[in-house]
Amino acid sequence: MELFDFYFSLLLFQCIINFIFSRIALWFWPEISVPSLQHKFGICGFSYITAMYTSNTSLKYVTYPTQVIGKSIKPIPVMLLSVLLAKRRYPLQKYIFVTMISFGVAFFMLRGHSAGNSASEFGFGECLLISSLLLDGVTGGVQEDLRKHNVGSYTLMMHMNFWSIIYLVPVTVFSGEVSPFMEFIKRHPHILYDMSIFGLTSAVGQIFLFGLITNFSPLTCSIVTTTRKFFTVLFSIIVFGHSMTTCQWIGTVLIFSGLLLDQIYGKTRPKQSSNNTNNINGTVNSVKSHRELRKKSE
Numbered sequence: 001m002e003l004f005d006f007y008f009s010l011l012l013f014q015c016i017i018n019f020i021f022s023r024i025a026l027w028f029w030p031e032i033s034v035p036s037l038q039h040k041f042g043i044c045g046f047s048y049i050t051a052m053y054t055s056n057t058s059l060k061y062v063t064y065p066t067q068v069i070g071k072s073i074k075p076i077p078v079m080l081l082s083v084l085l086a087k088r089r090y091p092l093q094k095y096i097f098v099t100m101i102s103f104g105v106a107f108f109m110l111r112g113h114s115a116g117n118s119a120s121e122f123g124f125g126e127c128l129l130i131s132s133l134l135l136d137g138v139t140g141g142v143q144e145d146l147r148k149h150n151v152g153s154y155t156l157m158m159h160m161n162f163w164s165i166i167y168l169v170p171v172t173v174f175s176g177e178v179s180p181f182m183e184f185i186k187r188h189p190h191i192l193y194d195m196s197i198f199g200l201t202s203a204v205g206q207i208f209l210f211g212l213i214t215n216f217s218p219l220t221c222s223i224v225t226t227t228r229k230f231f232t233v234l235f236s237i238i239v240f241g242h243s244m245t246t247c248q249w250i251g252t253v254l255i256f257s258g259l260l261l262d263q264i265y266g267k268t269r270p271k272q273s274s275n276n277t278n279n280i281n282g283t284v285n286s287v288k289s290h291r292e293l294r295k296k297s298e
Contacts, residue, residue: 058070072105
């Protein structure tokens with residue numbers, strides 16, 4: 001059986017479909033144009049593509065459970081880089097709750113895999129995972145900064161995929177994939193149908209994800225995409241009657257506790273601004289002055 005091994009070609013195809021979908025969406029639902037932010041879109045597109053590449057490449061050097069567990073803490077670098085790059089401020093309890101959720105997913109995904117079952121030393125695969133997490137953080141931080149400019153979800157989706165295409169075209173050409181990829185399609189034309197379904201579902205998914213990013217925050221989006229892995233496995237356990245390990249129970253408690261506490265206490269409470277306080281004090285002083293003048297006139 002001949003295997004499909006054309007990563008860059010598939011990723012380029014996916015980004016093209018995403019770009020087309022975003023353009024169609026903008027045709028029906030126009031958003032404000034932001035030409036002055038192209039450098040930020042370029043950074044975002046580069047970190048997005050590179051994070052995906054380093055994450056997938058790490059699977060050549062580490063086990064799949066190790067990769068899933070490592071990516072489970074993605075909300076943490078997204079939160080930290082949002083603070084550094086976008087000057088976003090979170091209350092202390094937000095850091096605690098996000099850490100609880102991230103490590104809860106990591107514990108849950110252990111599923112009995114001990115450290116002895118994976119690589120015994122910290123190596124190149126782990127370095128790729130860390131690089132992927134840092135790049136995820138950069139993507140989230142720049143996206144958080146773009147939200148300050150009221151960038152719409154379709155606009156963000158379009159520009160990120162546009163820049164991803166710009167980066168991927170030369171990479172795909174110089175990787176030597178183009179000719180073997182075309183030959184593979186000639187031998188297996190049905191693969192175009194599979195790629196089209198993959199691209200369409202990816203584009204629809206991105207519409208919802210970019211809606212989460214622009215309407216809520218990149219941190220919220222990363223929490224949703226991370227915890228969905230947990231809920232998928234948990235649903236499978238419930239439906240098929242599988243038993244849960246101790247690590248999975250600990251992870252479940254951490255995740256639900258973190259999500260619940262974040263909903264109750266994780267929101268930043270608005271503080272009364274100093275301007276409002278000054279206005280109130282000024283009003284009180286003016287009333288006092290008015291009363292004193294009335295007494296003098298009497």
